[in-house]
Amino acid sequence: MVDIEVEIAHSKIARDPDNLISRGLGSCVVVILYDTKLKIGALSHAVLPHQMIYENQKNDNPARFVDTAIDDMLHKMIAFGCTRRNIEAKIVGGANMFPGVESSIGKDNVLSAREKLKKESIKITGEATSGTVGRSIEFSTKTGLVAVKMMF
Amino acid sequence: MKKIDENLLRKISEAGTNNASKALSAMTGRSVEIKTISTDFVPIEEIPQFYGPEEVVTAVYLPITGDLKGCSLLVFDKDSAVVVADLLMQKAGVTETSIELYGSAMKEIGNIMSGSFLNATADMLDVKLVEGIPTLTTNMMGAIMNQIISEFAQTTKQALAIEIGFTIKDVEITAYLFKLLETGEGGLV
Numbered sequence: 001m002v003d004i005e006v007e008i009a010h011s012k013i014a015r016d017p018d019n020l021i022s023r024g025l026g027s028c029v030v031v032i033l034y035d036t037k038l039k040i041g042a043l044s045h046a047v048l049p050h051q052m053i054y055e056n057q058k059n060d061n062p063a064r065f066v067d068t069a070i071d072d073m074l075h076k077m078i079a080f081g082c083t084r085r086n087i088e089a090k091i092v093g094g095a096n097m098f099p100g101v102e103s104s105i106g107k108d109n110v111l112s113a114r115e116k117l118k119k120e121s122i123k124i125t126g127e128a129t130s131g132t133v134g135r136s137i138e139f140s141t142k143t144g145l146v147a148v149k150m151m152f
Numbered sequence: 153m154k155k156i157d158e159n160l161l162r163k164i165s166e167a168g169t170n171n172a173s174k175a176l177s178a179m180t181g182r183s184v185e186i187k188t189i190s191t192d193f194v195p196i197e198e199i200p201q202f203y204g205p206e207e208v209v210t211a212v213y214l215p216i217t218g219d220l221k222g223c224s225l226l227v228f229d230k231d232s233a234v235v236v237a238d239l240l241m242q243k244a245g246v247t248e249t250s251i252e253l254y255g256s257a258m259k260e261i262g263n264i265m266s267g268s269f270l271n272a273t274a275d276m277l278d279v280k281l282v283e284g285i286p287t288l289t290t291n292m293m294g295a296i297m298n299q300i301i302s303e304f305a306q307t308t309k310q311a312l313a314i315e316i317g318f319t320i321k322d323v324e325i326t327a328y329l330f331k332l333l334e335t336g337e338g339g340l341v
Contacts, residue, residue: 008197008294008301024205024294027302047302097299098213098287105302134295136206151208151292 001142006030011044011063013076016141023136025093027106029066029113029129032090032139032146033073033122035082041141042077044069048105049112066112074120089117090126090146092137099132106130160276165191165314167272168265175264180240182320186265189315189326196301196311202328203229205294212262213300215284216270222308222333223300224266224283230290232325233258239320259286265329269314273331300332307334 001017008028014020016039022030025045034041046066062068077087094110096103110129117124128135128148136149165188176184203209210233216222228236237257263286274281289296312331317324 008298024200024292024298026291026295026298028298047298047305052306093298095295097289097291097296101213101215101287103299103303105299132289132291134292134298136292136294149206 003138006043006045008045009047009061009064011042011069011073013040013042013073013080014141015040015080018141020139020141021137022092025135025137026095026097027093027103027109029091029093029106029109030137031066031070031073031113031117032092033070033077033087034090034139034141034144035077035086036088036144037086038080038082039141039144040077040080040082041139041144042073043139044073046109049108066109067116070113070116070120084121087122088125088144089113089122090139091117091124092128092135092146092148094129095131095133095135097132097134161191161312164269164272164276167275168269168314169316171268171271172265175268176240176261179260179264182240184240185319187317187319189317191312191314193310194313196297196304196308196332199300199311199313199330200294200297202313203227203293205292207293208290209233209293209296210258210288210290211293211296212258212266213287213289213296214262214266216281216331216333217284218274218282219279220281220333222304222331224262224270225296225300225330225332226262226265226327227293227296227330228258228325228327232327233290235323236261236318236320236325236327239323255288259288262286262288265316266331269329269331273333304332304334308332 020043046069051065062072094106173186314329
């Protein structure tokens with residue numbers, strides 16, 4: 001059993017019995033997609049809600065944005081033999097570390113995840129979102145469970 | 153606007169720590185020595201590695217506006233933050249400190265540290281920089297940087313990471329001051 005770390009603006013895929021881990025989540029949103037029959041899971045740690053075009057930036061990293069990250073994970077999982085019907089989602093994060101400072105990025109990230117998953121007809125079966133506290137998470141492809149660590 | 157090179161960086165750091173030492177010593181009536189241990193430019197996504205993404209830290213965030221936009225972040229690990237606040241407030245005649253007082257003390261320290269470096273930067277680069285109100289948070293380092301990366305990733309690729317050593321009454325504490333300033337066309341960094 002291997003622990004696979006997924007850093008900010010990255011996305012990884014794993015199968016039973018490996019774990020997908022992401023630490024120090026703040027306003028970012030982690031979306032976990034899991035095929036319950038094949039026990040294959042994907043986790044992306046996205047920073048911004050929607051893909052945006054900036055003049056001097058090449059957006060070649062789909063994992064950076066919530067919506068393209070979900071697209072990317074779905075493509076990869078399906079390529080591995082997963083079926084949409086068996087895929088469920090869990091979302092974690094979207095907090096605001098600086099209450100008082102005008103920032104809706106956490107909320108926007110969560111909203112984007114909900115919208116995209118609804119569009120793709122993927123059910124959200126669990127979530128740990130918003131608030132003002134950072135989180136670390138560990139997802140088991142063996143059990144399909146997410147363990148969340150918070151300190152406050 | 154001048155471009156930053158190593159020489160300029162050293163001058164800014166020295167001026168910054170000198171100003172901060174004087175200000176904190178004056179504020180507390182106690183001898184506070186602050187020195188720059190190292191300065192480096194790092195990609196903002198690598199900042200959490202200075203502490204570990206899960207390490208709980210106490211950070212003071214200050215927005216920067218003016219000719220350049222950005223922010224300052226002064227970070228202590230959670231235990232050091234309490235020690236620093238305690239040491240600095242003892243002289244002020246406070247023997248029992250409440251969490252609120254820690255908060256005020258930390259914000260003031262953030263103000264002074266950031267302000268000192270900001271003034272030095274503004275002087276040496278010949279730009280106008282204005283500091284906003286400090287916000288305090290005690291949270292996982294990675295979580296704090298998540299939000300800062302979201303806000304600044306489009307305009308700022310690198311941050312200035314200054315390792316600072318505080319010596320207060322024979323106690324030595326290390327902290328980091330991160331400064332993010334948008335790079336823009338002129339190429340600050």
